Amino acid sequence: MYAASGVLTVHTERGTSIVPANRAAWTPAGFTHQHRAHGDTDMRIVFLASSLARLIPDRPAVFLASDLAREVLLALTGPRNYDAASAYSRSARWRLLRVLVDELREADEQPLHLPEPRDDRLRAIARMLDENPAENATLDELGKRTGASTRTLSRLFRDELGMSFYEWRTQLRIYHALVLLADGHDTTQTAHACGWANPSSFIAAFTNVIGTTPGRYRTDRRTGAWASRIPGE
Structure with a gap:
């Protein structure tokens, strides 16, 4: 596809x-x-x-x-x-x-997959952050809401999802950012809606995962002018 x-x-x-x-x-x-x-x-x-x-x-x-x-x-x-x-x-x-x-x-496989959690506590966290990707609660704070320690949640993220909580949350935010950009939102609006403190940190995270800046992504998406840009090149 x-x-x-x-x-x-x-x-x-x-x-x-x-x-x-x-x-x-x-x-x-x-x-x-x-x-x-x-x-x-x-x-x-x-x-x-x-x-x-x-x-x-x-x-x-x-x-x-x-x-x-x-x-x-x-x-x-x-x-x-x-x-x-x-x-x-x-x-x-x-x-x-x-x-x-x-x-x-x-081709390199891309880090654009959000695994489906099985543990009920992870499911609750995933649901909360999917509904509000701008939520900046720490893993400790989320653990208090779901009845699990930081250590337990860290282990579950690694064992079930193969990444740390912060890696997973970045993936989730990038997903929401792509949807917002596709719907016509600009870089600043998207950054704040997805939980980044400022556009610069959003641009850095987006470029690291997608391989191009949000602004160029929006332009290329409209024109179809895609090239195989690889993060770091």
């Missing part, structure tokens, strides 16, 4: 994947899933035969979409596929799918 523009979220039993317009989401067969578009989103879907699907992870994942992967995805889902006179032949389509799979195999 690919957003040529806009933002998608894909929810499975494993959690929620956030898919901005320079990422591709993979959902293997057998995973019940729901997807939602935010803002003006151009969603593209490509299905893989089992012989190709087994070459990439057997779990939901989000990948950085290279320039080549993007062009292949657009080709496989573009107008040409609905015109019998100019449609790709079966062998040509297979070659394009193989190129796509090769690109995904080489």
Whole structure:
């Protein structure tokens, strides 16, 4: 699943994947899933035969979409596929799918997945912060609300979700930020709505995860001018 523009979220039993317009989401067969578009989103879907699907992870994942992967995805889902006179032949389509799979195999998986907590105390915290991402309560304060110690909650975040509380909260906030930006909010509004003290700290966190600034992300989302920008480059 690919957003040529806009933002998608894909929810499975494993959690929620956030898919901005320079990422591709993979959902293997057998995973019940729901997807939602935010803002003006151009969603593209490509299905893989089992012989190709087994070459990439057997779990939901989000990948950085290279320039080549993007062009292949657009080709496989573009107008040409609905015109019998100019449609790709079966062998040509297979070659394009193989190129796509090769690109995904080489791509880095992206930290844009919010795992689904199982513990009731983690679920309560996740619900509170999802409803109000600007909440700045410490883990100790949240523990008092849910009846768990800081030590217990820290262990649960590591064991169940594979990250610290603060890493998880940053992921959650980035997800909400992507949705707000897709809906037309500016950088300052989005920063405050998602709990950052100032736009500068928001821009730094957003760029570290998404690979581009919020301002450039908004511009590129509208124009479709995506390149494979990797955090740190």
